[in-house]
Amino acid sequence: MSGAGRVGAAGAPILTFEGVVKRYGQLEALRGVSCQVNRGEVVCLIGPSGSGKSTLLRCANALETLEGGRITFDGADVHAAGADARRVRQRMGMVFQNFELFPHLTVLRNVTIGPRTVLGLDRAAADERARALLAKVGLSDKAGQHPAALSGGQQQRVAIARALAMEPALMLFDEPTSALDPETIGEVLSVMKALADEGMTMVVVTHEMDFAKRVADWVVVFDQGRVIEQGPPKQIFEAATVQRTREFLSHLGWHGESIAEVAASE
Amino acid sequence: MTFHWSVIWEHADRFVAGAMLTIELTVLTMLLSLPAGLILAFLRLSRWRLIRIAATAFVELFRSTPLILQIYWVYYVLPVFADIRLPGLATALIGLVCNISSYNSETFRAGIVSIRRGQWNAGLALGMTRGQAMWRIVLPQAAMRVLPALATTWVSLFKDTSLVSVIHVEDLSYVSLKIRTETFVILEVLTAMAAMYWFMGYPQAKLVDWVHRRFKVAE
Numbered sequence: 001m002s003g004a005g006r007v008g009a010a011g012a013p014i015l016t017f018e019g020v021v022k023r024y025g026q027l028e029a030l031r032g033v034s035c036q037v038n039r040g041e042v043v044c045l046i047g048p049s050g051s052g053k054s055t056l057l058r059c060a061n062a063l064e065t066l067e068g069g070r071i072t073f074d075g076a077d078v079h080a081a082g083a084d085a086r087r088v089r090q091r092m093g094m095v096f097q098n099f100e101l102f103p104h105l106t107v108l109r110n111v112t113i114g115p116r117t118v119l120g121l122d123r124a125a126a127d128e129r130a131r132a133l134l135a136k137v138g139l140s141d142k143a144g145q146h147p148a149a150l151s152g153g154q155q156q157r158v159a160i161a162r163a164l165a166m167e168p169a170l171m172l173f174d175e176p177t178s179a180l181d182p183e184t185i186g187e188v189l190s191v192m193k194a195l196a197d198e199g200m201t202m203v204v205v206t207h208e209m210d211f212a213k214r215v216a217d218w219v220v221v222f223d224q225g226r227v228i229e230q231g232p233p234k235q236i237f238e239a240a241t242v243q244r245t246r247e248f249l250s251h252l253g254w255h256g257e258s259i260a261e262v263a264a265s266e
Numbered sequence: 267m268t269f270h271w272s273v274i275w276e277h278a279d280r281f282v283a284g285a286m287l288t289i290e291l292t293v294l295t296m297l298l299s300l301p302a303g304l305i306l307a308f309l310r311l312s313r314w315r316l317i318r319i320a321a322t323a324f325v326e327l328f329r330s331t332p333l334i335l336q337i338y339w340v341y342y343v344l345p346v347f348a349d350i351r352l353p354g355l356a357t358a359l360i361g362l363v364c365n366i367s368s369y370n371s372e373t374f375r376a377g378i379v380s381i382r383r384g385q386w387n388a389g390l391a392l393g394m395t396r397g398q399a400m401w402r403i404v405l406p407q408a409a410m411r412v413l414p415a416l417a418t419t420w421v422s423l424f425k426d427t428s429l430v431s432v433i434h435v436e437d438l439s440y441v442s443l444k445i446r447t448e449t450f451v452i453l454e455v456l457t458a459m460a461a462m463y464w465f466m467g468y469p470q471a472k473l474v475d476w477v478h479r480r481f482k483v484a485e
Contacts, residue, residue: 102388113403117398
């Protein structure tokens with residue numbers, strides 16, 4: 001159902017959420033969320049702060065436990081008893097809002113630490129892989145620096161390289177540009193765009209509606225722990241059927257065609 | 267009033283031997299208390315409640331009673347209870363290590379919990395085990411952060427080793443007080459003892475000040 005109406009190069013499902021429930025004490029962060037990510041797709045999760053988007057990402061790679069529902073990655077239940085969470089995480093790269101680079105390591109070591117400790121790559125192979133990735137995100141000259149010496153945008157590009165170094169099958173982005181200065185947002189988004197163009201499967205929690213509209217194959221709208229609407233970006237941004245979606249978009253100053261009147265009337 | 271400073275020179279070799287033992291005790295105690303403190307900190311962060319309680323009880327016992335009592339206790343009570351009779355130096359070491367590792371464990375624990383959740387998550391998200399995330403990511407950062415506190419404990423420890431003199435361990439304090447009793451030259455001997463402690467302690471205190479400046483928490 002959630003995959004209905006998808007067009008383009010969408011492949012087989014790789015990550016599926018079925019009725020996912022997550023509670024923190026009394027607070028119900030996710031109240032039965034269902035959606036699906038197909039191989040090669042970019043899926044953007046949008047919605048107000050606290051609506052459960054980031055929580056869903058952390059459930060996807062088992063950084064959080066579930067209270068209900070099911071998450072399937074590559075055919076296997078991520079949260080089943082005896083499921084190998086580490087194996088899942090190795091194949092799902094994650095990029096955090098606050099970068100979370102390791103401040104005690106150089107940029108190069110930040111990128112090599114995953115392959116070295118988890119995949120058991122030797123130093124030379126890990127270094128070679130890391131240098132290629134740093135070149136790819138445009139930061140070859142920063143390899144020997146510590147993260148503190150880098151701008152926010154540069155740190156986030158290193159974080160992307162760090163995640164890619166594990167050669168994941170899928171990348172999770174948790175509000176990757178929300179902590180950035182406006183002038184450095186673009187450099188991170190363009191790295192992400194290039195990644196999407198290469199065919200990387202990506203799940204992106206974002207408030208960058210322009211990015212969602214241009215890059216996403218599928219957009220999922222969250223509100224208060226529920227998916228209130230999902231569809232291709234053209235539908236969400238130009239012909240949202242749910243009132244709350246239109247309100248959210250107009251609140252962000254999005255002047256899509258169908259919500260122009262709403263925005264103008266404010 | 268005449269002074270008898272010559273007494274100091276006559277007993278110089280004993281003073282030096284005492285000072286060496288003081289240094290030895292300080293270094294050995296810290297070398298043992300760093301890993302012991304780390305292990306205690308891990309136990310206090312254990313997921314099993316019983317282990318947490320046992321470790322906490324140990325730490326709170328040794329933090330909340332006087333060191334001199336602990337040293338006496340190991341010296342007099344342990345042999346009775348456990349039928350263990352150790353040489354004085356070993357006894358002193360046990361008392362000091364129990365005490366200092368308790369303080370170190372609190373220091374390490376504070377350092378570990380001060381590392382934000384996101385750093386753990388970043389390690390785990392790469393596929394690391396909890397152990398790998400602890401050793402490769404959390405602990406190196408925590409250690410840098412608590413270095414100033416450990417350095418402060420070190421300087422206190424250096425001075426507190428003087429308490430082992432009560433169980434006849436021949437450190438600088440014991441030797442000085444013994445020479446005083448033998449010679450009745452009180453002012454000179456106590457002054458020499460103070461000077462020796464100061465000349466050894468002051469550079470350490472300065473080094474600690476430097477460590478505090480150098481390793482100020484910076485994100």
